[in-house]
Amino acid sequence: MPEELKTDSVGLVSPKCIHFDEALTLRSGKTLSGFDLMIETYGELNQDRSNAILICHALSGDHHAAGFYSESDTKPGWWDHCIGPGKAIDTNLFFIVALNNLGGCAGSTGPTSLNPETGKIYGPDFPVVTVRDWVKSQVMLSDHLGIEEWAAVVGGSLGGMQVLRWAISFPERLRHAVCIAAAPKLSAQNIAFNEVARHSIINDPNFYNGHYLEANTYPKLGLMLARMVGHITYLSDSAMREKFGRANTNFESSTSNFGRDMRSGKLSFGFNVDFQVESYLHYQGERFSENFDANTYLLMTKALDYFDPSVDFDGDFSAALKQANCKFLIISFSTDWRFPPERSREIVTDLLKAGKEVSYLEVEADQGHDAFLLPIPRYVNALKAYLKRAHTEIVERET
Amino acid sequence: MRPDLEIIQRWIEPGSRVLDLGCGDGSLLTYLNAAKKVSSIGLEIDAGNIEQCISGGVNVIEQNMDEGLSNFQSNSFDTVLLTQTLQALSKPHNLLDEMLRVGRYGIVTFPNFGNWKSRLDLALKGRMPVSKFIPHQWYETPNIHFCTVKDFDALCYEMQIKILTRTVVDSRHQGSWAMKAWPNFLGEIAIYHITRK
Numbered sequence: 001m002p003e004e005l006k007t008d009s010v011g012l013v014s015p016k017c018i019h020f021d022e023a024l025t026l027r028s029g030k031t032l033s034g035f036d037l038m039i040e041t042y043g044e045l046n047q048d049r050s051n052a053i054l055i056c057h058a059l060s061g062d063h064h065a066a067g068f069y070s071e072s073d074t075k076p077g078w079w080d081h082c083i084g085p086g087k088a089i090d091t092n093l094f095f096i097v098a099l100n101n102l103g104g105c106a107g108s109t110g111p112t113s114l115n116p117e118t119g120k121i122y123g124p125d126f127p128v129v130t131v132r133d134w135v136k137s138q139v140m141l142s143d144h145l146g147i148e149e150w151a152a153v154v155g156g157s158l159g160g161m162q163v164l165r166w167a168i169s170f171p172e173r174l175r176h177a178v179c180i181a182a183a184p185k186l187s188a189q190n191i192a193f194n195e196v197a198r199h200s201i202i203n204d205p206n207f208y209n210g211h212y213l214e215a216n217t218y219p220k221l222g223l224m225l226a227r228m229v230g231h232i233t234y235l236s237d238s239a240m241r242e243k244f245g246r247a248n249t250n251f252e253s254s255t256s257n258f259g260r261d262m263r264s265g266k267l268s269f270g271f272n273v274d275f276q277v278e279s280y281l282h283y284q285g286e287r288f289s290e291n292f293d294a295n296t297y298l299l300m301t302k303a304l305d306y307f308d309p310s311v312d313f314d315g316d317f318s319a320a321l322k323q324a325n326c327k328f329l330i331i332s333f334s335t336d337w338r339f340p341p342e343r344s345r346e347i348v349t350d351l352l353k354a355g356k357e358v359s360y361l362e363v364e365a366d367q368g369h370d371a372f373l374l375p376i377p378r379y380v381n382a383l384k385a386y387l388k389r390a391h392t393e394i395v396e397r398e399t
Numbered sequence: 400m401r402p403d404l405e406i407i408q409r410w411i412e413p414g415s416r417v418l419d420l421g422c423g424d425g426s427l428l429t430y431l432n433a434a435k436k437v438s439s440i441g442l443e444i445d446a447g448n449i450e451q452c453i454s455g456g457v458n459v460i461e462q463n464m465d466e467g468l469s470n471f472q473s474n475s476f477d478t479v480l481l482t483q484t485l486q487a488l489s490k491p492h493n494l495l496d497e498m499l500r501v502g503r504y505g506i507v508t509f510p511n512f513g514n515w516k517s518r519l520d521l522a523l524k525g526r527m528p529v530s531k532f533i534p535h536q537w538y539e540t541p542n543i544h545f546c547t548v549k550d551f552d553a554l555c556y557e558m559q560i561k562i563l564t565r566t567v568v569d570s571r572h573q574g575s576w577a578m579k580a581w582p583n584f585l586g587e588i589a590i591y592h593i594t595r596k
Contacts, residue, residue, distance in 0.1 A: 327458075348460060349470040358440070359453055360460040378446055385454040392456075 010042045013067035030127040038063045038100040038107035043091035052147045055098040056155030056162035059300045062106035065098035081375040088384035093391045103129040103299040111295030124210025131307045135165045156180035156372035161307045171325035180331045181372040183343035184317045185308040194301040197226035224285030236335035236368030244276045318350035328358040333371040403508040403588045415477035421484035425457035465489045468497040476502040485509040486542040505593045513547030513583040548583040564592040
């Protein structure tokens with residue numbers, strides 16, 4: 001844990017595993033007889049249990065949202081710049097709960113867990129889970145923690161979709177919904193990218209129909225390719241130009257090189273890695289493939305593809321949103337082309353149509369979809385202002 | 400409170416639905432939310448103002464009004480407000496149309512370019528007027544469509560908009576008998592309560 005981070009960091013944290021004995025029937029009709037959820041919590045729950053915030057993670061996130069695991073740990077949780085004392089999601093004001101979703105690979109029950117019925121690793125036999133299933137399991141978690149009503153449920157991307165599902169299916173259990181860089185449902189283009197990712201994993205010779213762990217291997221190349229494609233969709237063209245356009249060798253133009261930084265000073269005239277962006281993608285893909293389970297990746301992309309709360313309302317998303325009882329904060333980022341501002345505006349329009357209270361922010365940011373994970377001042381300040389206001393409401397309710 | 404706001408708040412029914420186009424830092428909606436228990440939403444494009452609104456618990460949507468109000472349902476509000484913004488729109492008449500589609504009533508306020516001080520600036524100095532209500536130089540002004548009380552009356556007539564009340568105030572927001580007699584000459588801010596004919 002770096003010394004200078006200590007004052008505004010939640011500090012050392014440790015995850016908890018919570019076991020649920022009750023069966024959970026999934027959207028697919030399959031049932032999990034029991035399951036574990038890994039969680040982390042930050043801050044203190046107040047006396048009337050009204051200051052809790054649930055953090056829903058995106059595709060590759062988990063329960064480790066803030067803080068450090070040891071004194072020597074250099075990498076904090078994935079949303080550390082937003083969660084902590086005095087930060088946007090303020091641990092001085094709120095009790096914050098982050099979890100690893102079902103089907104994940106960070107300790108919650110998922111494809112790498114043992115199937116109690118067979119005594120073997122689930123692998124590809126782990127049932128397909130949907131956003132609705134996750135939220136159902138999160139409701140069970142809320143009951144376990146004794147939280148009747150969340151002050152806010154917050155999430156970005158796939159996390160934002162869980163937020164929408166909460167608002168629609170459990171309106172009496174949250175007062176604020178903060179949905180960042182999300183969409184009412186995936187577009188054909190979104191699904192297409194997910195299919196490329198799945199195709200590359202499933203066709204890796206080391207995939208073994210999903211039974212790769214039993215074969216003591218994993219589909220490294222497939223997972224790498226999946227992540228490389230995914231990563232491209234998280235960044236914007238301008239973000240890539242910025243990141244790989246430092247022009248630090250003589251060979252390159254020092255004005256604008258369109259992000260074409262070279263690895264070395266010259267072209268290889270072969271099919272090796274010539275440009276920085278290539279080696280960056282290789283590195284990201286490789287690192288990801290070593291830390292993430294391929295079956296989980298398949299499940300997460302399916303959960304994305306299947307998300308569509310309008311299906312229960314004849315395709316009318318605003319009718320779905322009419323069920324909600326909370327206030328909404330919707331945020332999008334200008335260069336996000338995975339879930340661009342138009343998609344967030346669709347949510348806003350349908351919220352207005354449903355007569356809901358909503359605020360909407362379209363943040364100018366160069367970083368593409370990734371922006372929701374980054375400390376962009378305007379975005380973070382607005383989030384902080386919104387949640388501070390939510391806390392004022394809690395205090396007013398008490399008095 | 401700004402003089403025009405003091406007058407228009409009287410036209411807002413308690414418990415009604417209010418849309419404020421160009422809501423600024425949300426001070427009018429904050430007042431209406433508390434004093435009249437309205438359900439309200441503001442539109443704004445300035446980042447600082449939006450954050451102020453959020454801090455104050457005012458629902459605010461980042462949206463450029465020049466792109467219309469197509470995301471709002473017809474008749475979804477009782478009153479749509481447009482205060483001191485008309486002159487900054489690229490197509491003011493289109494937005495007026497949209498206002499009265501989305502809301503039953505519209506309230507519009509704008510700096511009256513027919514005011515004697517503006518006339519004096521042009522007539523005697525030969526310069527574009529700069530005043531408390533029109534504080535910008537011509538080259539940097541966001542105000543691209545100035546009009547006078549008479550101009551707005553004519554537009555309402557043309558668009559078949561019914562003027563329920565027309566009032567003008569000056570910087571001390573006094574509505575004297577003289578102002579009622581010569582609104583286009585004495586009024587600095589024009590205030591209109593309008594609806595469809």
